[in-house]
Amino acid sequence: MSSGLDQQRWYAVFTQPHAERIAERHLSMQGFQVFLPQYLKRRKHARRVDVVPAPLFPRYLFVSMDAAVQRWRSIDGTRGVQQLVSQGERPLPIDAAIVEELMARRDLAGFIPLARNSDLRPGDRVQIAGGGVFDAAIGLFEGFADRDRVVVLLELLGRKSRVVLERARVEALA
Numbered sequence: 253m254s255s256g257l258d259q260q261r262w263y264a265v266f267t268q269p270h271a272e273r274i275a276e277r278h279l280s281m282q283g284f285q286v287f288l289p290q291y292l293k294r295r296k297h298a299r300r301v302d303v304v305p306a307p308l309f310p311r312y313l314f315v316s317m318d319a320a321v322q323r324w325r326s327i328d329g330t331r332g333v334q335q336l337v338s339q340g341e342r343p344l345p346i347d348a349a350i351v352e353e354l355m356a357r358r359d360l361a362g363f364i365p366l367a368r369n370s371d372l373r374p375g376d377r378v379q380i381a382g383g384g385v386f387d388a389a390i391g392l393f394e395g396f397a398d399r400d401r402v403v404v405l406l407e408l409l410g411r412k413s414r415v416v417l418e419r420a421r422v423e424a425l426a
Contacts, residue, residue, distance in 0.1 A: 261345040262287075262314050264337040265327060272307045275332030282326060285316040289354045291364050293398060308364055314351050319343050371424055378404055382421040390425065391415070 267275045276288045293306035307313070311334075317324055324343055327336045336343050357364050372378065376393045380386040391406040397416045404415050404422060 271332035
């Protein structure tokens with residue numbers, strides 16, 4: 253019998269590498285409500301570019317359950333799961349507002365659109381900041397490699413080279 257203190261809450265599940273969808277399917281078959289936030293990722297392969305679904309948080313998904321009532325220990329033995337994120341012997345609940353916000357941001361196809369920084373356009377002059385080998389170098393913005401990295405064309409050793417950098421290290425020049 254539930255004390256009323258425990259109720260349906262969201263928990264994070266750490267999956268095996270590249271097994272988020274397998275874990276999602278098997279947890280759902282066990283009766284758990286599962287949420288795997290995904291976005292559409294551009295992937296280059298063999299001279300072509302595909303757009304494929306990818307986990308927003310690689311190796312993580314969310315399950316909703318009442319830990320006082322449901323058999324949550326079975327989660328660790330589920331195919332594709334490494335472990336339920338816990339604190340000691342008890343599963344560690346996460347703030348429901350986080351999951352609800354992610355769910356609310358989904359588009360009609362169920363994917364979470366990622367906001368691109370609109371201040372950069374292909375061909376814009378940029379400067380590299382934040383230290384490192386390319387610090388203060390000036391180049392041309394080519395595009396986004398993924399959600400956190402950009403491609404910049406730099407003049408290196410007398411020829412133009414493409415360099416992939418963290419978005420935070422690239423600043424637009426006026």
